[in-house]
Amino acid sequence: MSEHVYLHVDMDAFYASVEQRDHPNYLGMPVIVGARPGNRGVVSACSYEARVFGIHSAMPISQAYRLCPAGVFLPVRMARYHEVSAQIMNLLGEFTPGLTQMSVDEAFLDLSGTRRLLGDPADVAQEIKRRVRGVTGLTISVGVAPSRFLAKLGSEKNKPDGLCIVQPGEEASFVATLPLRSLWGIGKKMLASLETHGIRSVTQLREYERSELTAFFGKAAAHYLYNVCRGIDPGLYGSGKSHSISGERTFAADVNDPQIVYGALLEIASSCVFRLREERGQSRTATFKLRLSDFSTTTASRTLDHDVVTAEELYETARALFEERWDKRSSIRLVGCGLAKVVKGKGSVQHQLFSQNDEKRRQVEEAVYRLSKQGLTVQRARLLREADGSEE
């Protein structure tokens, strides 16, 4: 027999806490990490002192500034947060090999069957909290439960510096204490949709048959809702089969000049294809995204008959999709492009299929990309022409 025990570790106000730790003079102050006030953008994270003013993540930065003009507004230092994150993940990995990192500030630990080795999971959780605070100076919140889903809900429950333990047998009664909105997977729209059917709580949701929920919300959502309100893990974590790589840019001000769009698409395409190569992935599907000044958004994709090998190829495809969709009048707020259905590459087999021209271009692109990463402005167009070995 096996006892299932999972821990979910969630770092508290992570970006803001790292900034306060790196700059102790910000301790106790409302710290808001995100876009620069006056610019387009949102709050990425904020300290608990900032939340007192009504500020929360994803809020437009202009609104946050209005709520708290005296706040400490800081830019996102992603590289730094990844550094601290890696430090914490290493520490967590010392407790169990069953570590799954979910994002920069979250991880699951599978402690199933480790009781004899590690002791009571509640004590392990306390020890982890103590160690993380000792090594990094940061607080975390931890949920302990018989399933991942409940462990995650548990880590949310007593934030910050929280600990919540859901014992086997308490699954259903635990979820009954939670508001629907706090369930992972129920957002604004689903909440409103549930409300139109008179469903306002977990216990009310429990009164519906699976067939009724399917009629209301469709098969997948019904399966999720039916299980979740009974404390049963709906089991939705990445299958890991394929994924996507993409980038996008919101312009500081809306643009009408297609040349600016082309420049952005070329840069984004370069970084996407570079990442694809770094992880030795393969993809045949190019994606494109366009957002106009009225915030209306369209996406498009095109599946090629061969793998994308060069940034040029992704760029040309994205550019073609842009030209098919833009009416040449509307102002453009954002463009993006990327690769979908990226799968693990088969390495050398694929490599032999590259044409010599592709291979040469690929190498030039990589050199250009590395240089531009170092802040050196390179005559990209000329280098790429040289790669063509043609004209001018």
Place this chain on the structure above:
DNA sequence: TCTGGGGTCCTAGGACCC
């Protein structure tokens, strides 16, 4: 209010195949 950037998963229609 004036709305980032990176993702995942689901739906639904049409093409195409057996």
Place this chain on the structure above:
DNA sequence: TCTGGGGTCCTAGGACCC
């Protein structure tokens, strides 16, 4: 003449999460 059922792939859009 009016017509199956299932499966997979492609595409666009949308909800949701951190």
